[in-house]
Amino acid sequence: MTKYGSFPGARPRRLRTTPAMRRMVAEHRLHPADLILPAFVREGISEPVPISAMPGVVQHTRDTLRKAAAEAVGAGVAGIMLFGVPEDAKKDAAGTAGTDPDGILQIAIRDVKEEVGDDLVIMSDLCLDEYTDHGHCGVLDAGGRVDNDATLERYAEMAQVQADAGVHVVAPSGMMDGQVGVVRDALDQTGHEDVSILAYTAKYSSAFYGPFREAVGSSLQGDRKTYQQDPANLRESLRELALDLEEGADMVMVKPALPYLDVLAKVADTVDVPVAAYQISGEYAMIEAAAEKGWIDRDKAILEALTGIKRAGADMILTYWATEVARGL
Numbered sequence: 001m002t003k004y005g006s007f008p009g010a011r012p013r014r015l016r017t018t019p020a021m022r023r024m025v026a027e028h029r030l031h032p033a034d035l036i037l038p039a040f041v042r043e044g045i046s047e048p049v050p051i052s053a054m055p056g057v058v059q060h061t062r063d064t065l066r067k068a069a070a071e072a073v074g075a076g077v078a079g080i081m082l083f084g085v086p087e088d089a090k091k092d093a094a095g096t097a098g099t100d101p102d103g104i105l106q107i108a109i110r111d112v113k114e115e116v117g118d119d120l121v122i123m124s125d126l127c128l129d130e131y132t133d134h135g136h137c138g139v140l141d142a143g144g145r146v147d148n149d150a151t152l153e154r155y156a157e158m159a160q161v162q163a164d165a166g167v168h169v170v171a172p173s174g175m176m177d178g179q180v181g182v183v184r185d186a187l188d189q190t191g192h193e194d195v196s197i198l199a200y201t202a203k204y205s206s207a208f209y210g211p212f213r214e215a216v217g218s219s220l221q222g223d224r225k226t227y228q229q230d231p232a233n234l235r236e237s238l239r240e241l242a243l244d245l246e247e248g249a250d251m252v253m254v255k256p257a258l259p260y261l262d263v264l265a266k267v268a269d270t271v272d273v274p275v276a277a278y279q280i281s282g283e284y285a286m287i288e289a290a291a292e293k294g295w296i297d298r299d300k301a302i303l304e305a306l307t308g309i310k311r312a313g314a315d316m317i318l319t320y321w322a323t324e325v326a327r328g329l
Contacts, residue, residue: 032076032326053211079121095131112134137174156186181247199249208282
C-alpha cells in the first residue's frame with residue numbers, strides 16, 4: 001500500500017462530516033429576530049387580493065393585516081413594514097392620501113398597534129409613490145421632474161402623521177436629497193423623538209421591482225432613474241451613507257439585496273448602526289417561479305438566499321417569507 005505521509009495535512013472536510021458538525025461550526029445563523037415582514041394593506045376591499053407575480057403574497061384587508069401581524073409575532077418575527085394602497089380615486093399629484101390622518105396607511109398603523117402593541121416593531125414606508133397619480137416618489141415641478149425640496153416638505157408631513165398613528169420606525173424610501181434630516185427634524189419638533197428612522201440609504205433603480213408595482217397598484221409614468229441610484233455605482237452608496245448618518249439615521253438599508261451583496265458588505269463594514277437589506281419582490285418571484293417549474297428546491301433556495309444576505313452583513317432582512325421562515329427556524 002502506497003503511503004503518502006501527512007499529505008494532505010489540512011482536511012477541512014472533517015468539519016463537514018455530519019449535519020450536527022456542520023451546524024456546530026456554522027459561521028452565520030438566521031434567527032426569527034433578523035426578519036421583517038413587508039405587508040400591503042389595500043383600501044376598499046373585503047377580501048385579500050392575491051398578487052399574481054408574487055405567489056402567496058396578498059394585498060390585505062384591515063382584518064387580514066391584523067391577523068398577519070399576530071402571526072408574525074407568534075413566529076418571533078422582529079418587525080412589519082407597512083405599505084398602504086389607496087383607492088385610485090384618492091390619488092392626486094401631491095399624494096395627499098399619504099398625509100391624511102385617516103389615510104389607509106395611518107389606519108393600518110393604528111390597527112396593527114392595537115392588535116400587537118409593542119410586541120412587533122411597526123415600520124411604515126414613508127414615500128409618496130403609492131398615493132400620486134403619476135406614480136413618482138415626490139411632487140413634480142412644471143417640467144415634470146420630481147421637485148426634491150418640495151417633496152421634502154411632504155415627507156415631513158408624512159412623518160408626523162405616521163408617528164401620530166403610533167409607528168415605531170419610519171422608513172423614508174424616496175431617495176430625495178436631505179430626506180433623513182428633514183424627517184428627523186419633523187419628528188423631533190412634533191414630540192416624536194423616540195420614533196426611529198430606517199434610511200433607504202442605497203436604493204437602486206432596479207428591474208427587480210416589477211412585481212412590487214402590482215402590489216401597490218403603481219401609477220408610475222416613466223422611470224425613477226433621476227433619484228434612485230445607478231446599478232453601476234458603489235462609491236455613490238457610501239456618499240449617501242455618510243449623508244444619512246450625518247442627518248440622523250438610526251438604521252440604514254440596501255435595496256435590493258441579492259444583486260447588491262457587495263454594496264451591503266461594504267456598508268456593513270463601514271457603519272456602527274444596524275444594517276438592513278430588502279429582499280425585494282423580483283427576488284421573491286424568481287425563486288417562487290423556478291420552484292413552481294420544479295427547477296429548484298424552493299425551501300433550500302429560500303434559506304440559501306437569506307443566509308447569503310446575512311453573511312454579507314445584514315442585521316435585519318425584509319423578506320416576504322419572514323413568517324414562514326421564522327416558523328421553520
